[in-house]
Amino acid sequence: MRILKEFDLDLPYIINDENIESVMRTRKCDYNEATKLDYELNWKWKRRSFSLETRCITAMYERLFGRYQTNDCWKVLIECVEDSSDKRIINDSGVWSVPIQFNLSEFSAKSELEKKKTTLQLLMSGIEKIAVCHNWRVEPFKETALKIEELGYLNEWTWKKAIKSPNKKYNATVICHHNVKTMDIYIAISHRDGTQVRLEKVKSDQPDEFAYARHLGELTWESDYEVALINKKGNEKFLVAIK
The missing domain is CATH 2.40.128 (Lipocalin)
Structure with a gap:
């Protein structure tokens, strides 16, 4: 048995072929090296910024949620992606990850309160998909979300x-x-x-x-x-x- 106690949102790296080709030309390197450089130059900071801006709500969720016993999960990871055609729910060493459709530009333009609300919505969308897949009781998760709303997302x-x-x-x-x-x-x-x-x-x-x-x-x-x-x-x- 495992205890589920951690929740997080992630912005997975998306390979942009035009960027890669540009890096290959300017840096005179192969595809793999260009991909690493593109991540460092054009994606790493976006991923870090998104993680920081969503952590206030995911940390609040962890604090209010407590612990939940599962067969094989200690963490839920929501992968926020523009293309959610990949519906796979994957378990990697006890971390269940699920893709949820998301637009970074729209998120970045939101106010602080709107970002908090969107973070909770994304988190709950992913949790509910995993809960259905594994027959988890969804009530404890919804109760935690309701507490956050009642506290004004503070x-x-x-x-x-x-x-x-x-x-x-x-x-x-x-x-x-x-x-x-x-x-x-x-x-x-x-x-x-x-x-x-x-x-x-x-x-x-x-x-x-x-x-x-x-x-x-x-x-x-x-x-x-x-x-x-x-x-x-x-x-x-x-x-x-x-x-």
Whole structure:
């Protein structure tokens, strides 16, 4: 048995013969080398950008979904392609991938909220196809999508538990706002009754775990009125003071 707990969207590389021929002429190389160069020059950045812009919703889906027991799947990968004539659902080492029709130009022109909605629609379209194919209960997947809609597509969460100030008057927490373009990290300070005293953004980074996780090392009070977020390496500190 496997536990399904990861979801992602991908923009698979599409070979453009005109681009390949152009690269072959200008770089004087063979087809295989030209294909590698074309990917690096004309596709890699598109794929990375698309991954970053959709991660806020796929990460939110993972966080709210929890875990689901399957026979052979730990991850669902939605391949967003312009030509969806290939209907195959493929399992590669426990990753079930399915192609879903998609237009990158239309997606790029959308607002942040529209991109979030489109990401969830693409994800659910792929999940439902796989669910039908493998007789999965579709209700848990739909319930997670509904939660995201009810939360207004806002992927905001608290990192670890609140910590008390030395004088016991305040609590401090780290709040993460995972957006389409950025991950914004805040330090929030509140009275013990929950009344917020201070909310300050201390760091912004790319909206991807591999980029922002390094900033989340330790939250500690420096004094009764000053709290610090220290990165994992311990060589960077972000301070917020009450007064």
